[in-house]
Amino acid sequence: MSPRDDSKVRLRADNFSKSFGATRALSDVSIVVRPNELVGIAGHNGAGKSTLLRSLAGLTKPDKGRMQIGGNEIEMKDGLTAGQSRNFGIHTVYQELSLCPALRVDESAAVVLEDAKGIGWQRKAWKKLEAALNEIFPGHGILAGQKISDLSIAKRQMVEIASATLTSNRELELLMLDEPTSSLDADATATLYKWLRKRSNEGLSAIVTTHRLNEMLTHLDRIYVMRDGKIIAEEPTSALTREKLIALMGGSHESDSSTEKVVLSKASTGERDKVSISGFTNNELKDISLEAKAGEIIGLVGLEGHGQRALLEAIFRTATSRTPSAYRAIKVQGNIAYVSGDRVVAGIFKFWTVGENISASSLKVLSKIGWLSRNSEKKLVDSWSKRLEIRGAVTAPIVSLSGGNQQKALMARSIATGADIILLDDPTRGVDQGTKELMYAILKEEAAAGRTVIWYSTENEELIHCDRVYVLRAGEIVEVLEGDDRDEARVIAASFGAAGEN
Amino acid sequence: MSKINFWDGVPFYFLVILLFIVIRLEPNALSYNGFNLLLSAAVPLAFAAMAQMFIMAAGDIDLGLGTFVGLVNVITAIVLIHHIFYATLIYAGMILAYVLLGLLVHNRQLPSIVVTLGASFVWLGIAIIILPSPAGEVPAYIINFFNWSPPIIPGPVIYLILIGLIGNFVLMRNRYGAVLRGSGSNADAIGRAGWSVAKTKAILYGLAGLFGILSGLSLSAITTSGDANNGASYVLLSIMAVIIGGGEFSGGLVAPAGAVAGAAVVVLIGTVLTFLNVSSDYQIGAQGLILIATLAIRAVRRFVTGRVKVK
Numbered sequence: 001m002s003p004r005d006d007s008k009v010r011l012r013a014d015n016f017s018k019s020f021g022a023t024r025a026l027s028d029v030s031i032v033v034r035p036n037e038l039v040g041i042a043g044h045n046g047a048g049k050s051t052l053l054r055s056l057a058g059l060t061k062p063d064k065g066r067m068q069i070g071g072n073e074i075e076m077k078d079g080l081t082a083g084q085s086r087n088f089g090i091h092t093v094y095q096e097l098s099l100c101p102a103l104r105v106d107e108s109a110a111v112v113l114e115d116a117k118g119i120g121w122q123r124k125a126w127k128k129l130e131a132a133l134n135e136i137f138p139g140h141g142i143l144a145g146q147k148i149s150d151l152s153i154a155k156r157q158m159v160e161i162a163s164a165t166l167t168s169n170r171e172l173e174l175l176m177l178d179e180p181t182s183s184l185d186a187d188a189t190a191t192l193y194k195w196l197r198k199r200s201n202e203g204l205s206a207i208v209t210t211h212r213l214n215e216m217l218t219h220l221d222r223i224y225v226m227r228d229g230k231i232i233a234e235e236p237t238s239a240l241t242r243e244k245l246i247a248l249m250g251g252s253h254e255s256d257s258s259t260e261k262v263v264l265s266k267a268s269t270g271e272r273d274k275v276s277i278s279g280f281t282n283n284e285l286k287d288i289s290l291e292a293k294a295g296e297i298i299g300l301v302g303l304e305g306h307g308q309r310a311l312l313e314a315i316f317r318t319a320t321s322r323t324p325s326a327y328r329a330i331k332v333q334g335n336i337a338y339v340s341g342d343r344v345v346a347g348i349f350k351f352w353t354v355g356e357n358i359s360a361s362s363l364k365v366l367s368k369i370g371w372l373s374r375n376s377e378k379k380l381v382d383s384w385s386k387r388l389e390i391r392g393a394v395t396a397p398i399v400s401l402s403g404g405n406q407q408k409a410l411m412a413r414s415i416a417t418g419a420d421i422i423l424l425d426d427p428t429r430g431v432d433q434g435t436k437e438l439m440y441a442i443l444k445e446e447a448a449a450g451r452t453v454i455w456y457s458t459e460n461e462e463l464i465h466c467d468r469v470y471v472l473r474a475g476e477i478v479e480v481l482e483g484d485d486r487d488e489a490r491v492i493a494a495s496f497g498a499a500g501e502n
Numbered sequence: 503m504s505k506i507n508f509w510d511g512v513p514f515y516f517l518v519i520l521l522f523i524v525i526r527l528e529p530n531a532l533s534y535n536g537f538n539l540l541l542s543a544a545v546p547l548a549f550a551a552m553a554q555m556f557i558m559a560a561g562d563i564d565l566g567l568g569t570f571v572g573l574v575n576v577i578t579a580i581v582l583i584h585h586i587f588y589a590t591l592i593y594a595g596m597i598l599a600y601v602l603l604g605l606l607v608h609n610r611q612l613p614s615i616v617v618t619l620g621a622s623f624v625w626l627g628i629a630i631i632i633l634p635s636p637a638g639e640v641p642a643y644i645i646n647f648f649n650w651s652p653p654i655i656p657g658p659v660i661y662l663i664l665i666g667l668i669g670n671f672v673l674m675r676n677r678y679g680a681v682l683r684g685s686g687s688n689a690d691a692i693g694r695a696g697w698s699v700a701k702t703k704a705i706l707y708g709l710a711g712l713f714g715i716l717s718g719l720s721l722s723a724i725t726t727s728g729d730a731n732n733g734a735s736y737v738l739l740s741i742m743a744v745i746i747g748g749g750e751f752s753g754g755l756v757a758p759a760g761a762v763a764g765a766a767v768v769v770l771i772g773t774v775l776t777f778l779n780v781s782s783d784y785q786i787g788a789q790g791l792i793l794i795a796t797l798a799i800r801a802v803r804r805f806v807t808g809r810v811k812v813k
Binding site: 059086094098099100101102103107108110111112116117118121 | 676677680681683684686687688690691692694695696697752753754755
């Protein structure tokens, strides 16, 4: 990095590190943003982009690190607060929208505008917001009196972005945007970048994190590439191409082309499909075709939010639906269990003990004429707790266990049912390496015993444990990888799609 | 500009229909005295509805409102008549207690339904200790204030309109009111915008306490004596009034004017049943039916407008 006078730098972050339990989200990350610059941060799932942005904005306090704004050292003792960053002219647009659904658009703007008070505060706020909307998203069609909850997600994103640019007393110096275009259409995306460029010429700096590589290459000046919580490259966009970016992120199109797209089925062993999908389409997925036989471990990968979870849910719903063929394109044979990765929301019964959490799905089997056999339950719970090496007494409340052990309990719950098909929704998220290894071993054992495992993972190293990997992009299967093709590089390359798309 | 649309008027349509029915059953009701009698019982409930509305705006629920109003009634009948100063001090203390409840709910992330339910027994207990059986005397000036009979427009009507206007001003016409409603809708967003969420909770609960006091005072003007069990039904009735008025439990979504109309609707249902010589046992059932009708209308609205997101 060329040495520069610090006062010419708008923002400098040095050696930011942040861990969430066992996960190292940021590892010695240093970035610099100058006036008139549009900087991008690129990376695959879990690279640390959002964590970095949240640390810069003050939402997350880094464990270590120094920050300078406009040449002034910032006291990181308690982290920067959201209000503080505004005082420095730093505004952030977050990935989870910061709008109140109950409020109207003009009220929503007034909440963030210091000087929209007194008589006619709604009008004052709306005037400023409307001006921003007109400038950034001409033809937006948003009205002052509309409730936020009635707006489409695209319009909400427009309101969010426009609101973030509103200022009362302090000039906007640095705008940080986390996936700003994910819900915008092509028009709105174009006008947004046009506006960003115009403002950057006038002095504004911006940091944009996005998965849309073409957007970054077309509109931004400089890109940082992150991987596993570290910054591994920093290049001006003029020196980058799409392929180079993907390669830097760890992706590669190279492969043993003879095995490309050839699905080596296990039909030769005479086993039948446990899950068979042919041309399934719903509002999130398009033309999905997939097969899974007994004893196979299937992986679903790709960028987060590109339909993997929707596919798992569709399979689960088909299997558990009372109507004979809920989705005609999906055929499921046998019973099914689902291991959730979002354990707080969809997994643990937080007021129960570990044992109760493990036995929860098996109660029917453990009961005779409606009466639960405590003995059988104890045997089941003890044996699974032992097999999964759960650290914590089975009588302890589940919330007293570490995240990894909670995840193990969830897994135990599902496998204990003896279901033929196990669906896993990113089960190793936030889990330590030791636990992960154990979970892989268990899954392999279960598959060897004849179970079918379908596993959505955001950690690409895990696909080595899968017999077959389906890469999803925008709700479609873009690649099927088997054998030697199952490497991270191919997955990353496929995740970002063809050169013609975003 | 505020877009008042057809669906926002539902509580008012109910109100008009009920008034129409009442007048058909009893033509004498269409008079100054008639409206006075019809609506005077709506005033304390309207205050209570406002109190409940502030709590619902915070995304919470107040199950202690009924016994709180009862306690105010007891204080008004026992203490106020002899010691204005002490009574005022007690009222202020009760409002402070509500503020503390709000902060407790917020800081410890406790479910308001549990905290206010617990509080309800505290209020009732205190009221019974002070006044084990109905007695006491509500001061004349309280009775006279709420039985005010100005020319042309009956007092209760004026009070109801005023209550609606004040509620509307505090929550809708005021910038901080948007912040208050926002705190019930998405507290994180409000916090990120730089506002103190604890302060919004304290203020909303404090306002609820204040309107609870007013409800108790106006109720006392009607009962003229004290009884710890007065106002017990206000918990459910106030929730009903707010919901009929257009409010929702999801936090931040409330309609002050509608809640006042809702209170009048709830009271008028009882009146209609009386005029129809239906036993008052059926009253709560009829009120419940109107509540269900309101929710059904809401579902119809969603279906009709197709819940079309503005594209």
